[in-house]
Amino acid sequence: MSDVVPLPRELLQRVAAEVRSAAWFAALGDPLTEGDRADAAAYIQALGLGALAVASARDWPEAERILKSPAASTAWWDREEALRRGLLATLEQRYPERVLWTALTEFTTEAGDLVHGKAAAAAARMGGAAPASVHVASGAAAQAAYQFALARLAQDAASPFESKFRLFAAGRWPLGVAGSRLVLF
């Protein structure tokens, strides 16, 4: 007897609607709000990397310097990847694998096209971005949308991918951990 159940397409559609209505990259460079700090604190706690301060990047060149630094730790990235793989393994047990992969691929393709345009608009508005950075930003945002979809499908409300998505939805771009700080753009 199989425990595999049909993919909840209505849930995925609601996630897609949240992705469409998010304020992608609208608040880059703005002063951090209490809400931003609260979402950042939730993300730090859920990620389980210990105490981190929250810092901000003011413009695209500063964000690029942080992201390109060879000294930057990727422990936060590795932690996210481990969590992502865990969620995906859970979902592959629960839903038909090919149906799941096809749905996630189509979801991420749609999200990727949307956020690419939003990143390009933000870069044009603010100036100073390297051409490739629009692709970097849209890669980060589409990855966050994909991680968010995994968390929702797995019904993991405590996942860091929930708070990470809320940061993006509020117009921020979490750039990752540099030293003892989580940096938001």
Added chain:
Amino acid sequence: MSEPIVVKTVEELKSAPEEYREAVAKLVISHAVNELYGAQVFDEPAIAYAPTPYAKWLTCRVAMEEYGHHVRFKQLGQQMGIPEARMMPGGAKKPLSIFEFPLKTWEEFVAIKLLADLAEILQVEDLLHCTFHPLRNLARATMPEERFHAQFGEDFTAELVKTPEGKARLQAAVDEYFPYLPSFFGGSKSKNNEIFRKWHIKQRTNDEMRQDFMKRATEVAAKHGLTLPEVQQAA
């Protein structure tokens, strides 16, 4: 040569000659399958090898675009009535030999973007004047992203060759992967290519494309102080 026809919509394709419909279907299946193979075998695994968050997210975007190309070719195929299973790995379409070698390093990925995506650009360029307009339009939509992927390869090549160690690792990756690329373009006496050109679905012979690729690959490699290994060009 037959009088060229122009097929402006998927609906019009239904009344096109059978040979034309089959030829278009073969191309759509080939692109759908190979885009997915490429994303699964090279682009997605490369994210883990990328050295910085900047490179990782850039690679994420490239992987998503490659998956997106698969999705778009598959959607066109579905509109044409091609069963989804024929446009997925594991179907009747045999993968290209290059997909049988799993990615092991960041330098290998950079070499693949630099050279294999150049081969992909040539394949898409040949569809820019395709008489089946939905496929022509898809090629035009895909082309800027393919050019960006090749530029990605060039940009990271320029970074790697700044140090002797990086250059040596990249040259080793070029030496390993480049020999698989000329066969991307198919056999010199390909019956399929003859049919594609007969109906102006594609424009050039496989050998013409292969020669153009060898010229452009040699130029881009030389620009960064790299050499290409000797390969047998006729497939």
